[in-house]
Amino acid sequence: MSTTAADTLRDEVRARYAASALSVESGGGCGCGETSCCGEPETASFGNALYSVDERGELPETAVLASLGCGNPTAVAELRAGETVLDLGSGGGIDVLLSAKRVGPTGIAFGLDMTDEMLALARRNADEAGVRNAIFLRGEIEAVPLPSASVDVVISNCVINLSTDKPAVFAELGRVVRPGGRLGISDVVAEDRLGQAERAERGSFVGCIAGALSVGEYTAGLEAAGFEDVAVDFTHEVADGLHGAIVRARRS
Numbered sequence: 001m002s003t004t005a006a007d008t009l010r011d012e013v014r015a016r017y018a019a020s021a022l023s024v025e026s027g028g029g030c031g032c033g034e035t036s037c038c039g040e041p042e043t044a045s046f047g048n049a050l051y052s053v054d055e056r057g058e059l060p061e062t063a064v065l066a067s068l069g070c071g072n073p074t075a076v077a078e079l080r081a082g083e084t085v086l087d088l089g090s091g092g093g094i095d096v097l098l099s100a101k102r103v104g105p106t107g108i109a110f111g112l113d114m115t116d117e118m119l120a121l122a123r124r125n126a127d128e129a130g131v132r133n134a135i136f137l138r139g140e141i142e143a144v145p146l147p148s149a150s151v152d153v154v155i156s157n158c159v160i161n162l163s164t165d166k167p168a169v170f171a172e173l174g175r176v177v178r179p180g181g182r183l184g185i186s187d188v189v190a191e192d193r194l195g196q197a198e199r200a201e202r203g204s205f206v207g208c209i210a211g212a213l214s215v216g217e218y219t220a221g222l223e224a225a226g227f228e229d230v231a232v233d234f235t236h237e238v239a240d241g242l243h244g245a246i247v248r249a250r251r252s
């Protein structure tokens with residue numbers, strides 16, 4: 001992808017999720033249709049329907065309403081007290097707040113996002129929830145503003161498919177996760193039979209479909225970045241040949 005095309009796509013992604021954040025702030029939900037964000041939040045494929053009633057009850061309504069993910073990474077990351085967690089593309093903060101509660105006062109949960117409106121929403125949600133060990137950072141997942149080997153667990157929910165430079169994201173995962181640390185990521189992932197054009201036929205880039213990696217691409221990218229025991233498990237189909245999936249791996 002040329003630099004100009006990548007910059008244009010990134011600006012579209014930022015604008016789309018800024019609009020989603022503002023819609024939640026003004027009392028709506030995601031505020032966009034099937035093709036313009038990661039699905040409609042009311043469906044079982046995307047959004048807060050993927051969290052348990054108990055989890056939703058732990059959080060402010062705007063954190064729940066802002067949920068635009070395609071899974072529930074905190075449910076698979078097996079977080080422990082005292083751990084440092086990083087959420088790539090933290091949006092309204094739902095997974096950061098749940099993680100902060102799981103790791104407790106001796107741990108810390110960082111959320112990283114490039115969209116100012118989402119960061120503002122997430123910080124307000126953390127205040128409202130009374131969560132003190134959540135820190136929201138402005139930046140891009142292709143250049144994580146944290147030191148090397150400083151993170152025990154990286155989680156992410158429906159964001160890596162939106163990156164215009166996935167090798168850079170994987171390289172950053174390999175850099176920030178400490179040896180023995182782990183990943184618990186929800187994302188849209190394509191069956192290996194689908195080429196790039198077939199993925200693009202099934203949905204837009206900003207809608208989390210056209211930029212999805214295949215199982216083979218995900219696995220090879222993580223292995224090249226220093227991860228082992230990579231597992232990609234489909235959870236639910238979101239389009240023909242494209243699935244919500246859980247990606248797990250351990251840093252060598």
Ligand SMILES: C[S@@+](CC[C@H](N)C(=O)[O-])C[C@H]1O[C@@H](n2cnc3c(N)ncnc32)[C@H](O)[C@@H]1O
Nearest residue numbers: 017038067068069089091113114115140141157
């Ligand atoms: C589909 S939403 C998911 C938000 C959140 N993870 C959730 O489950 O509700 C995508 C989020 O990722 C952010 N994002 C997309 N690409 C990014 C990038 N390259 N760097 C940082 N943030 C990014 C957007 O600003 C948006 O908040």
